[in-house]
Amino acid sequence: MTRVIVIGGGIAGTGAALSAAKAGASVSVIDGGPGASTLATGALDAWPWAAPGASIAPVDRGVHDVLDALGGHVVTARPARLVTTAGVVRPARGRDAGLLDLDTTATAAKVVGVVACVRPGWDASALAAAWGDAAQDVPFIVVDATVARHTGEGDMPDADFAARHDDDARLGWLADRLREAVAGNAGLLRALVLPPCLGVERARADALSERLGVRCGEALASPGGPAGLRFEHAKKRALSSARVEVVEARARGVSRTAVGWCVDLEDGRRTEADAVVVAVGGLVGGGVEYAPGEAVLATALPPFSRPPFRLVIDAPLPLGAHGQPLDLPSTLFGVAPEQLAWPAARDPLMDRVGVLADARGRVLPGLFAAGELLADRSRTWLDALATGVVAGAAAAAVNAERRARSSVPAPPIRP
């Protein structure tokens, strides 16, 4: 049985682990705790959504299989249309199941209700006006309802408040309040938008919709809300039912052994495998660090010139962008940050830097990179998942490939 270690328990790492397990490998995930995926907003994009030229990409079979195993994430042939707490209506390739898709139900009812309740930053009338303005074809109305049951819930952070609706009785209470609020008008309503509050263990939007008889869902909010926590829960369930071992630790380095690869953990443990998928994230996830020379400077000159980015774990993974390795700058102080980052630079290195790998994420035989860590990819949820799925499947096949290579008959010697 091929043994695969996946470093990183985010979207890419989960995709890699599930696809490698499906391909029959024995898989361990080294999970260093919450990262960029925990900050997921629930919009499943394949590109930055408003990027010029972006269209709706088909999602391949392998990704669909992993999404099915993961649960709680909806990607259909048709894109979703989400409303954001910033007052925007925007397309997404898919969505977390807690978010409202304006187009889910094609009913005769045209109006979407916005639940007016006391929550931080939630102004139902401003949002209804903004979304109505942006959506054009869908009118929004304000629906007054009580959502907070206990004092203090009005100011509670979204994720804490959402956790209360994991409880069935509390969800029932919410359904009753909303039923009173829409009484008599339920037939007019196509859907109800709520602030981010519908569960953290799993999305409760469908359960609430069923009780109420009106489609309900959350607006897309800032990072750090319940959607990211729902991913964490979905991931734990999916990895456990796929019998993937999860090791809660941080990896320090990856090195080659006589037969494969070994991973050193920060707590001193060491594990070996036939293949390793590194999915420790990029700049947001913390796998790549901005490291100008001057950061080590005390009072003298920095000791050496070095590229402005570095990998946080010790592994033979070359960093680069545009398919080229990073250059050494001709200054001890590091590259001027204006040249590296948005909005001063055009096509900035900060958006592109990562590990250089082939289309399957392979860097060396048996060593793969995936997700935000890869160079020149769009830093989005679906792209991270897709690269993870591909790398996981390739990692599970390393032994078979090696055997195939060694069994190829030697070419005949020509005289």
Next chain:
Amino acid sequence: MPVAREPLPAEAVDVAVIGGGINGTGVARDLAMRGLRVALFERNDLAFGASGNSSGMIHGGVRYLSRSPHVTETSCRDSGYIQRIAPHLLFRIPFLMPVRHSAQGRIALELIDAYFRAYDDYQPLKRGEPHCRLDASDLGRLEPGLVGAVVGGITFDEWGVDGARLCVLNAIDAMERGARVHPHATVETVSRVPGGHPAGKRYVVEARDRRTQARIGVQARVVVNATGAWSPVTAALGGLPQLRVRVRPGKGIHVVLDRRLTNYGILSEAIDGRQIFLEPWQNVSVLGTTDDDYYGDLDDVCATSEEVRYLVQGVARVFPGVRTARAIGTYAGVRPSLYAYGRNEDALSREHEIVDHGPDGAPGVYSMIGGKLASYRLFAQEMSDRVAARDFDVQVPCATHTRPLPGGEAVLDAFAFADAQHLTPVAARRLVYRHGTRALRILERADEQPALRHVTCPCEPVLEGEVRHAVREEMACSVEDVSRRTRLGLGACGGMRCAARCGQIVAQELGLPPSAGIRMAGEFLVKQARTRIVALGPEQARQEALSLAHVRASLGEP
């Protein structure tokens, strides 16, 4: 000066003030207090230039002590006056001045000690503490982050202020006394009324609102050009010789660090021997400042990473922690120093000067050149005395040093206020700092509208009621304007969590379409990102990448 075209604008005032910085708002307040009708025009926002981008100190002018002690005395006296009229807006910043170990170290310490002993005489004028002489171990105990061999040092006392708020309060007070204030109105011509009588309306000032393109014009007997570094540009609009109002624009930048790293301001020496500092300021630390000749666009002044490195290097010599601290922004402004050729930037005079354009054929037109935040009130008084006596024969004496600025009438207990209004003590403390007793007015209807107590910007924090107040009462027209008045979006998250919501509120208040609110939030976020990027450090890089992802995900491609 060109002759005004008919028809002349219907509105007539006594004095048209051009420029909404501290000099313009200060003189508008003073003249309005003396009963004159004033109209003020500002091309950008109030406090957009040097006034809103200063080191944030009302200092006592200690550096002038040896050459012109009267400047130190008037500076200290004025600092005392500003404390009296805006007690809520000032906060004490004790400074440490370490003296490095060297061959002349001991003598230097003696000299500095003696110098500050002389400064102590003026401290009572501004309620300052006398200086203290410290040995090396005292310094280490007071600020454990200090490094390097020192022979000792001294402490001295200064006062911090939010310069942008000081400007806004002067403008509001002027308005409440009848002045008309037009922010975002760029003056396009200053012309002469044909056949104007010296005792009548002699000049026409015409401006264009840069957002609505509407034209605003007034007739005025007196015109005051208080446009700081823009002064020569403004003079040219009236056909006046630019050389008469020449300034030497000196760009100064500051780096903002995410928290108060020290309890004391710390002085240090830059690589070229200039004095620079790290100061705890409101809830952040500020590193400043540079002084370089500036030839660029005054509407678009930005710090560069070169300037940031110069400051960080200089302060790291005595306080190395500044290198690993997280920089969350920079700001830059251009000083309107008095013109001189062939002198180093630091050696330029920070004095102020009134230019009377009578000899240029424009009696009753004045330019206020130079000056500094700390002595704005005195400069405004000198200007107003001249205008009142010479152009209007008004004998009302100046009262800007005795009558409080809005909110400064009494000192409000922030903690009692927090209890009464169900706010966190931090939110109450910040609100009371910025608004004094007007905090009561901001939340006066909070019982009927609980949303006014909601926190819009969690970093600062800024309440929704304060955002609405900034638009309704303080002439804010955009997210950036609100930020200048409240510090919304200037904290660690860079506006990621509050800009969109603030845009919604501003659009609502101004009756604009919601898309306008989203657009102004996006503009603010891009502008802030530009000011942060030059100070990018390892920790902030991660936040920048996250912010970008978030802005793209919720607002659209910036």
